[in-house]
Amino acid sequence: xxxxxxxxxxxxxxAAVRALDRDVIGQAHRPRGAAGSVNGWVFAHRPSNRQxxxxxxxxxEVGPGDRVLEVGFGPGIAVAELVxxxxxxxxxIDHSGVMLRQASRRNAAAIRAGRVTLINASAxxxxxxxxxxxxxxxxxxxxxxWPAPVERLADLRGRLAPGGRIAIASQPRCAGAxxxxxxxxxxxxxNLLRSAGFTQPSTRTLALSPPVICVLAxxxxxxxxxxTLTTAPSRRVGPTAG
Ligand SMILES: C[S@@+](CC[C@H](N)C(=O)[O-])C[C@H]1O[C@@H](n2cnc3c(N)ncnc32)[C@H](O)[C@@H]1O
Numbered sequence: 001x002x003x004x005x006x007x008x009x010x011x012x013x014x015a016a017v018r019a020l021d022r023d024v025i026g027q028a029h030r031p032r033g034a035a036g037s038v039n040g041w042v043f044a045h046r047p048s049n050r051q052x053x054x055x056x057x058x059x060x061e062v063g064p065g066d067r068v069l070e071v072g073f074g075p076g077i078a079v080a081e082l083v084x085x086x087x088x089x090x091x092x093i094d095h096s097g098v099m100l101r102q103a104s105r106r107n108a109a110a111i112r113a114g115r116v117t118l119i120n121a122s123a124x125x126x127x128x129x130x131x132x133x134x135x136x137x138x139x140x141x142x143x144x145x146w147p148a149p150v151e152r153l154a155d156l157r158g159r160l161a162p163g164g165r166i167a168i169a170s171q172p173r174c175a176g177a178x179x180x181x182x183x184x185x186x187x188x189x190x191n192l193l194r195s196a197g198f199t200q201p202s203t204r205t206l207a208l209s210p211p212v213i214c215v216l217a218x219x220x221x222x223x224x225x226x227x228t229l230t231t232a233p234s235r236r237v238g239p240t241a242g
Contacts, residue, residue, distance in 0.1 A: 028173075029145045031074075036098040044075035044102065048171070052212045056140050056169045057081035059204060059214055064088055066135040069159070071123050072142025076103025079118070083110045090115065091130060095122040123152050132159035138167040143189070153196035162221035166198060169214040177210040186213040193217040 027039045043049050057078045062068055065088045073079050073092035076099075082090045090110070094100055100120045110116040121127050123146045137156050146152045156166065168189050172181040182205070190201040198217035206212040 028141075031096045031098045033098070036096065037102070040075045040099055040102045044077060044106070048208050048212075050077055051208065052169065052171055052206065053077040053140055054081045055206045055212065056138055056167055056214050057085060059216060060136045060138060060165060060167055062087040062136060067091070067132070068136045068138070069093075069130060069132070069134045069156075071137065071139040071156070072145070073103050073118065074099050074140075074142075076106040076118070078138060078140055079103060079107050079116060080110070083107065083115055088115075089117070091134070092116070092118045093121040093123065093126065093130065094118075095120065124148070126155065126159070130159065133161035134159055134164060135161055136165050136167070138169070140169045141171060141173070143168050143192075144170065149192050150195045153192060153198070157197050157219045160219035162219060162223075164219045165216055166193070166219065167214050167216050168193065169212060171208065171212040172210055179211050182211040182213050186215060189213070189215040190217075 027035055031037070031039045054077070058081075060068065060082070062082055062085050064086050068082050068087045068090045070078055070082075070090065070092040071094075073094050074096075076092070079090050079092050092103065094103065097120055100118055103118055104111060107116045107118070111118070119127055119130070121130075123142075137160060143149055143152075153166075153168075160166065170182070170185045170189060172185055174181070186203040186205075190203065193201045193215060194217075197220070199220045201215050201217040204214045204216065206214070
């Protein structure tokens, strides 16, 4: 094979890989159609995804009276886990209709029992029905896709009861992600949460490859603390495809 032909094939291969990469990220951002269903199946069955979601749900230590909101529930693994852990009522939004259908099937019994409400909505336009107050809010590998994350987080803070907790988890899925990538993501999430008015951010780590980080923080009582929305730091939490 001539060098010229190798070069052309190499370029075409690279373009195909890049197109595939874009598609994988796009599907993780908002799974659609048949490919979206396959993606949802992968999210639901990949052992690291299941472990990640169960771990984050456990960190919130929910109790029987707790009202919990998940943003970007995907196939609904964390929702099911929160119900199993005894949460009073779990609400969830996801802007993907495909994910709504999968999560609804997975949690059908809890929905029938009046313990779960899942809504097709975007983080940037939360339905009035989700005014709260919630005791806990979580997002697992979803925040990296939100536009204007500080504003979204500040909005969520306003829907938490004073002292309510938030858990933002990320397992970087970009090519070549390492423990250092996870550490950078944790630092960025902590900064985003502080900028959005949350207090006491602290990071937990689950030793997968790459590690999962989950930043927990508290919504202060608005009567106690002056709330100012500060400028967002530069963004490094990249898209987290699954
Ligand atoms: C990578 S998947 C993770 C799904 C699930 N949390 C998990 O860990 O299995 C990201 C999910 O966030 C949802 N999502 C992304 N941006 C969103 C937004 N702005 N509003 C609502 N959902 C969003 C996507 O539709 C997708 O279901």
